[in-house]
Amino acid sequence: MNFINPAAFWALLTIGIIVLLYFLKLKRQKKVISNLFLFNRMLVDQKANRPFQKLRRNLLLLIQILFLLLSIMGLSRPTFIKNIFSNYNYIILIDSSASMMATDDGESRFERAKERATEIISNFAESDMAMIISADTKTYIRAPLSRDKRALKKNIDTLEPTETPTNLYDAFTVIMSALKQKKIDKIYVISDGANVGLEQLAEERNITKDNFPEVEFISIGKGSDNVGIVDLDINATGNNRENLQVFARIVNFSNEPKTTDVELYNGDDLIDIKEITIPAQENYPVIFDDARLEQGLITMKLSIDDKLEVDNTAYAYMKKPESIQVLMVTKKNMFLENALRVNPVVSLTKMNPFSYDEKSDYSSYDVIIFDSFFPNVTPKTNILLINSEAAPLNILKRVSADGKTAREELPNIIDYDKTHPIMKYINFENTVIAKSTYFSTPGWMQKIVEAEDSTLIYAGEKLGRRVILISFDLTESDFILKSSFPMFIYNSMIWLSDHFDKKSSSYSRTGDSIRRKVYEQDIIEVTTPESDVIEVKVFNDEFFFDNTKWVGLYTTKGADGFEDFFIANLLSEKESDITPSPFIKIGGKKIKPTSKISVRKELWKYFVIFAIIFIIIEWWVYHRKVFY
Amino acid sequence: MKHKILDPGFIKRLERLSLLSKKIFAGKVQSLRRSTHKGNSAEFADYRSYELGDDLRYIDWNIYARLEKLLIKLFVAEEELSLYIIIDNSKSMCCPDDEKFIYAKKIAAALSYISLANLDRVGISAFSNKLDVHVMPSRGRKHFFTCVHYIESMEEDGGTSINKALFEFAKIMKRPGVVLLISDFFDPEGYESGLSFLQYKKFDVNIVQVFNPIERDMTLQGDLRLTDVETNEFIDVTVTEKLTKMYHDEFGALSSELEAFCMKRGITHLSAPTDYHFEDLILKYFKVKKMVKS
Structure with a gap:
């Protein structure tokens, strides 16, 4: 057996009242008298001489009926609002973003929001229905329209805030969809008031106060006592980019100056610490120069005790910038060599194909360029293949009917992927190429520059190894003469060595979706900063992870020892500004927060109180015979 | 419990009294009372013609001398009176x-x-819910002891039903006489029809309303559960000054109604609060009320 309202057991205390009444029961002195008929005659006279005698005669009955009426009224749960049988449909939108984790008076804003939501549901009429939506960066319909108050409350109870920014725009987009399906009479927005994008939404969807349900804004939180990290960057400096500079922007959102220590950790080691004082409502840039950083996790922490803790920490992953070790295996390619030498981050080693020893270990090189040559054994590093006669890594050269390599003469370039990193700032139009080789490539090789029949440039990554394949002889094209060529080589070296990604800071924002290429993997296990392990299926050599709710390091693991990571930071100035918004604006209407929820105020308590009063009067009348 | 009802000194004083009746009843036995019968008392009543067998002593010889007619002198007969005492028990x-x-x-x-x-006859009955005729009318001083014995041994029992008792009484006692009804008259069903019926049956009805001053004055106070001694019914009351006054008025009304009824019907009504000195009651009050005479 379960109880919908176990709090009702507190009413058991009223047993005490009954016991008290029992003890207070009038102890009448018993007297035997010679006659009662004089008293009875007297009563008849009394009653005859008083008005409303019919009522008086049944005073006890009347009081008992009144008691019963009040009790029944109490049970019917009357309210002040007239639409008791209104069948109202409500949407309760609860902001679950990071700012709702701020604590006011020891209680988190999100807990307050849940309490208010529960309060709203408690005051609904039995015929009302409510939908629960929580919104942070993403919008979740937690409970569809239901009149099961118990289930709705339970649902609210299970809600948790996330460390992601607010996106009420999406939430209202979902609400707009709900409006098309169901009549919604009122929307409660329980938030600390980040009105991100609502005006834009109103404009896009032509929302006016006439075509949109009533919105009631329940503002949660008070004060703005927060200092947060809103930017974090790690840059390489110096000619050879050998130095690191950690930059952070810290904002004091409160109305008084704040002093805090900014601590910089590399892994678990405290590297540097700075004490800063930030004036009220001001930015403060913090720079750590010459930090002796090693590859690994960089953590910046503020030691301040403020209302919002999540923005006091930010993470980045750092790889100390090093020069890209490139081995160029070619008979002679002056243009390619020059293009490599102008790149300050490239450390070039040149080798003749005859000198290339297949048995040697060349894995210390970040990139090996095979120009018109390819060894029988594929080296375990990143490769740039130019006009290769051999085909490594399941790249198959297509052979024509006569047994010769199939080639396309003067291939006409029809498309190239400008978005790929190696094509950054590259113009491939009007490039003349003598001939290109046909290849059959595995799925992980992406076509970058395509001719009518053949593909001129491929790029792909497998098991951490990146490969670029150029299917034509550079020396038989005018590409090497173009200004794009050094840039293409630069881009290729950077991409192949994964230089930018690892050389300095790299992170995403909480709430962002992470999309990563992985090869020969079916399932990736993502371990969140909260140590939850989430399995993600890989489709088309890509996994998609959108559960970046928490700030911190997410590690990914796959088959064959595959291991990677990514980082999510809040770094949101809007989210760190926890000052409750004075209003939200939708449909051209400013909605100010309601101090008191305009829900049905139930009156049953008062009826119960009156019922108790009447039962006491009944007791008194019964025992005292006050009509004398 | 038996009580010594009357002390000898008081009894002596009673000897000087005699019962008064508003009516003249035809008794059977000659007594010290006027009768509707013509008798041989000293008081002349009438003449009639001499008939054989008449006592020659009652022939009025003076009439015979004057008129030469034998006339017999008739005198007021003095006969006994029947007193029926009915006590509410x-x-x-x-x-x-x-x-x-x-x-x-x-x-x-x-x-x-x-x-x-x-030399009157005295019969004593008691009644509560029903009539109990215990001492049939009789005369003679010895009878007094029978009466007293019965009076003393009388015990309270049951409720009050005056009308019923008087109807029964009238059926049993065919011979009219003086009825003395002693009761508190606390009968919700009333007394009127019973008393009227007695009068209809030619009884000279006299009533004594006995009450305890406590009953009149209502000395009880506070939160009480009052139980009727006869019916065991009870009511819960909170006796206030107002209630006391109302009760007092009600009691007064009951007495007034009884008195008014008696006056209207020619019934002698005597009110006898128990704090009234008993000898004064008999020797003075009863005299004033013409129940007895010296």
């Missing part, structure tokens, strides 16, 4: 104490003695 007579009942018994005893001393 319901439980209310012993509530709040037995003072009321004793008082009633004393009245009954005193009136019995007065009547018997005047």
